[in-house]
Amino acid sequence: MRLVSCGSATLALTLLAMGCTTVSPDQCWPNTTGGFGGSGTLPIGAGVGATSGDFGSAPQSSPLDYTDPPNPCLEPESPCLGKCLTAYEVAAAGCARIATDARPKTCLDAAYAAYMSCAGACAASQTCTDMYVACQDKGYPCTRVIEGSLSLCGVCRRDCQKKNPYKYSECYKCGFSDPR
Amino acid sequence: VTRANPPLLRAATHVALDTATSERLQALGATNVVRAGDMLLIGPSRGEGVEHARLRKAWWSSSESEEWDRLYAPEVRWESPVAIWASQGPADRVNLWRACRRLRDAGLSHRDVLIVDLGHASRGNPDYDPLRCSESVSDHGDDVLLERLGEARPWPRARYDRAVDLWRRYVDADPSGFARACVDGLAGFPELSTVWFLVSSFFPRKMPDGSIHLSRFDELLMNRLSTDWETPVEVYVRGPDAWEQLVCCTGDIFVAMRLDHWAKHGTPPAVERAPWRQRDNPMLAFRYRLTARGLPLQAGVACLGEAPPLLMAGTEAYPPASPWVLSEDGRFVRV
Numbered sequence: 001m002r003l004v005s006c007g008s009a010t011l012a013l014t015l016l017a018m019g020c021t022t023v024s025p026d027q028c029w030p031n032t033t034g035g036f037g038g039s040g041t042l043p044i045g046a047g048v049g050a051t052s053g054d055f056g057s058a059p060q061s062s063p064l065d066y067t068d069p070p071n072p073c074l075e076p077e078s079p080c081l082g083k084c085l086t087a088y089e090v091a092a093a094g095c096a097r098i099a100t101d102a103r104p105k106t107c108l109d110a111a112y113a114a115y116m117s118c119a120g121a122c123a124a125s126q127t128c129t130d131m132y133v134a135c136q137d138k139g140y141p142c143t144r145v146i147e148g149s150l151s152l153c154g155v156c157r158r159d160c161q162k163k164n165p166y167k168y169s170e171c172y173k174c175g176f177s178d179p180r
Numbered sequence: 181v182t183r184a185n186p187p188l189l190r191a192a193t194h195v196a197l198d199t200a201t202s203e204r205l206q207a208l209g210a211t212n213v214v215r216a217g218d219m220l221l222i223g224p225s226r227g228e229g230v231e232h233a234r235l236r237k238a239w240w241s242s243s244e245s246e247e248w249d250r251l252y253a254p255e256v257r258w259e260s261p262v263a264i265w266a267s268q269g270p271a272d273r274v275n276l277w278r279a280c281r282r283l284r285d286a287g288l289s290h291r292d293v294l295i296v297d298l299g300h301a302s303r304g305n306p307d308y309d310p311l312r313c314s315e316s317v318s319d320h321g322d323d324v325l326l327e328r329l330g331e332a333r334p335w336p337r338a339r340y341d342r343a344v345d346l347w348r349r350y351v352d353a354d355p356s357g358f359a360r361a362c363v364d365g366l367a368g369f370p371e372l373s374t375v376w377f378l379v380s381s382f383f384p385r386k387m388p389d390g391s392i393h394l395s396r397f398d399e400l401l402m403n404r405l406s407t408d409w410e411t412p413v414e415v416y417v418r419g420p421d422a423w424e425q426l427v428c429c430t431g432d433i434f435v436a437m438r439l440d441h442w443a444k445h446g447t448p449p450a451v452e453r454a455p456w457r458q459r460d461n462p463m464l465a466f467r468y469r470l471t472a473r474g475l476p477l478q479a480g481v482a483c484l485g486e487a488p489p490l491l492m493a494g495t496e497a498y499p500p501a502s503p504w505v506l507s508e509d510g511r512f513v514r515v
Contacts, residue, residue, distance in 0.1 A: 129417045136413045136463050143461045146199060147217040147248045148240045149431030151463065155200075158314045158428070163305045167200040167318055 080125060084118035128160035128179065135174045142174035188329055192294070193257065195264040197275045199248060200318035205265070208322060212259060216251040220274045221378050222430055224491035227351045229282065239491060251282050258283065260292040263332060265325075267298050269315035270378055270429070273371035277347035280340055290340035294332040298324070311374055313429035339368045346372075351494040355504055356512045358493070363510045376510075378429055382490055383497045384482070386505045386513065393480040395497060397426055398487055401438060402450075402470070402477045409467040411456060412436035416463070436462040438490070443468060445488035450474030484515065 088111055095107035135142050135153035143151050150158075156171035163179040166172070189205075194213045196202035202215040223239040226232040229252035236249065250256060262283055266276040276295070283293050300312065301319035308314075317325070335343070346369065349358035362376030381396040393399065400423045404415050416427055416435045427435055442451035443466070450473045458464040470478075477486065484505075490497040495504060504512045 132417060133413055136461065139458050139461055139464075143458075143463065145240075145433060147219060148236075149219040149222065149434045151432055153463075154432040158309075161305065161308045162314060163308075164301075164319060167316070 084115055088115040128157050131176045132157040193259050193262045195279050197272045198316050204318045214250050214256050216249055218249040219271050221271050225351045225493050258286045261294050263294040263296050265296045265317045267315040267317050268300055269312050270374045277343045280343040281347045290337050291334045295335050296328050296332040309428050353494050355495050359512050380506055382492050384505045386507050388508055391481050394482045399480045405470045407469055409469050411467050412463045439468045441488035
């Protein structure tokens with residue numbers, strides 16, 4: 001699990017205003033350690049959120065028994081997304097070494113665009129098994145038992161592999177996206 | 181019966197063999213729905229209802245408050261007619277035999293019982309799950325469900341009797357009668373070949389040279405393991421086609437259960453386990469790996485005591501004494 005922190009200087013005021021516990025997935029920012037002193041912030045867009053949870057963006061007919069609102073900043077990192085982040089961190093570190101005042105912004109924008117493209121590709125390449133593994137990582141109630149031998153994650157994976165509509169709308173909350 | 185006029189939907193008692201079907205029928209307007217969901221192809225089963233329910237609860241070690249099998253619940257009102265909804269999946273078919281027996285015990289005539297038989301659902305990926313274990317009545321659209329209910333009829337007495345008898349054989353402590361029915365076949369019950377393929381996958385096998393091999397499931401499981409630590413999640417999701425087919429039928433939780441059986445059996449055990457994360461999630465509570473004692477089991481050859489017992493239907497695979505093993509001609513023999 002990678003804890004995506006709310007640690008950016010530029011974003012801090014915004015988050016203070018809205019309360020860090022009430023952010024939506026597209027308001028989360030990873031704590032990149034690319035060498036620019038905390039100023040190199042990176043929004044995780046909808047495509048990224050969808051790789052590991054997609055909470056709040058999918059149809060839902062019955063509420064899950066979460067006692068607390070899900071923290072969209074706490075996302076399991078897939079190996080694919082990890083590679084995107086590493087590439088971003090390397091690029092961002094390079095940006096920080098550029099001396100001129102004007103260049104870093106353009107440089108960071110380019111690094112960010114590359115990250116978003118990479119993360120989007122991750123979302124598109126997720127298999128039903130990837131989503132099942134991420135579902136198990138989420139724990140209860142995604143892992144609750146359905147009729148003894150099968151977890152909810154297992155039911156969702158079956159439907160995903162069969163390319164059938166999900167029998168349980170919670171599958172979306174537990175990280176599954178529509179089967180391709 | 182049409183969508184505009186589904187009187188039978190409201191008037192009948194409906195037996196749904198899985199949770200998703202139960203919810204679909206209620207959404208369609210059924211008011212008296214009895215959920216009888218349980219994967220009876222693994223674990224113990226008994227003919228007597230209270231004993232069966234007690235054993236199943238112990239088998240799953242269920243901490244869930246939700247009761248997914250209410251077939252024997254005393255508060256159920258069995259008001260005629262009773263409609264049993266069944267897909268072609270092997271777990272549904274065994275459960276259908278059980279429901280026939282239950283309704284007979286409840287005093288209903290076969291004429292009071294409508295069998296709503298759903299064919300194979302045409303949508304979805306046809307290459308996935310060749311044994312049809314994941315089939316559910318709820319895979320079908322509302323129109324199909326209502327149409328099938330309208331067409332549903334009681335089975336002829338002889339066919340109903342055969343279903344009740346199949347359940348009797350299934351829960352018998354001597355599995356040879358059930359094996360014989362499966363191998364010989366029975367008119368009106370084409371599911372027997374698939375049910376048999378699955379049930380027999382959990383019993384040890386006697387080879388032509390007289391050697392005893394682990395069950396098909398356990399042999400595949402041993403070959404999924406290595407001396408590296410793995411969680412049940414990792415064991416479940418990766419494997420050859422034969423493994424994928426079987427675990428698609430057992431469900432993921434059973435993989436964790438069986439790994440635990442192995443880890444708790446023998447001194448030293450063939451499989452060892454170490455705590456991992458998510459104590460409440462059986463799929464991630466422990467990691468497992470083969471020990472030096474377990475490595476030779478990958479070849480399949482085993483002494484019977486090396487494998488942990490497994491309750492199956494009315495009997496047990498790998499019991500400590502006089503175990504049933506599967507001979508090459510598909511019969512059970514005692515060793």
